[in-house]
Amino acid sequence: MNHALPAPVGWIAVGLCSAAALVAAVDARSGTPATGRYDGRATELAHVVMLVAMAVMWTPTAGDLPATVWRAVFSVLAIAMSAWVAVTIARRIDDVGAAIYHCVAAFAMLYAALGQQHHHHVHAGAENSLPVPLLGWAFVAIFTLDAVVTLGALTWQIAHRRPARALFPHLVMDAATAVMIWQALSA
Numbered sequence: 001m002n003h004a005l006p007a008p009v010g011w012i013a014v015g016l017c018s019a020a021a022l023v024a025a026v027d028a029r030s031g032t033p034a035t036g037r038y039d040g041r042a043t044e045l046a047h048v049v050m051l052v053a054m055a056v057m058w059t060p061t062a063g064d065l066p067a068t069v070w071r072a073v074f075s076v077l078a079i080a081m082s083a084w085v086a087v088t089i090a091r092r093i094d095d096v097g098a099a100i101y102h103c104v105a106a107f108a109m110l111y112a113a114l115g116q117q118h119h120h121h122v123h124a125g126a127e128n129s130l131p132v133p134l135l136g137w138a139f140v141a142i143f144t145l146d147a148v149v150t151l152g153a154l155t156w157q158i159a160h161r162r163p164a165r166a167l168f169p170h171l172v173m174d175a176a177t178a179v180m181i182w183q184a185l186s187a
Contacts, residue, residue, distance in 0.1 A: 005183070009056050013176065017055035020172035024048045042084065042095055046102040047169040050077065050109070054176045067113060074110035074145060081106040086183045101146075105177055108139040112184040140178050147174035 001142035005013055032089055053073055081103035088096040115130030130136050149169045157164035 023049035
């Protein structure tokens with residue numbers, strides 16, 4: 001599976017995902033109580049795991065990993081996020097919206113990995129297409145729209161001198177997920 005972006009863009013994506021993962025890790029470690037849909041310990045831990053996976057995926061050496069590795073990584077994430085949804089619903093925890101969002105994101109990442117084949121295993125005439133492309137474009141639209149909404153919220157928070165740090169990992173994850181799926185659809 002090769003999700004390599006052009007050199008400067010790829011390293012910018014790696015840097016943004018890594019920086020956002022670091023911000024989320026600091027916020028998760030601080031144990032600050034959740035004040036909105038973009039923060040909370042479980043949300044920040046989900047951001048850390050997903051952003052680190054995407055940062056690694058976009059490094060040049062990650063292209064040498066078989067697609068089955070990425071399918072396994074994103075399958076584990078999808079299962080973990082599904083369990084988080086079940087727990088938040090069963091316990092009636094306020095994080096249910098964040099849990100559902102991250103569950104959808106994990107399944108979107110898994111979806112992006114489904115159509116990819118390791119470049120050494122692609123035979124003449126083999127397809128690298130994703131199943132049900134309309135689903136993929138729906139994921140791109142959802143994450144792009146959420147990135148725009150999050151960017152608006154981030155801008156508003158900064159303009160009104162309110163804490164905005166929790167929005168950064170969410171914004172980067174939205175944008176990175178949309179790019180990941182768009183790239184897989186365009187392969």
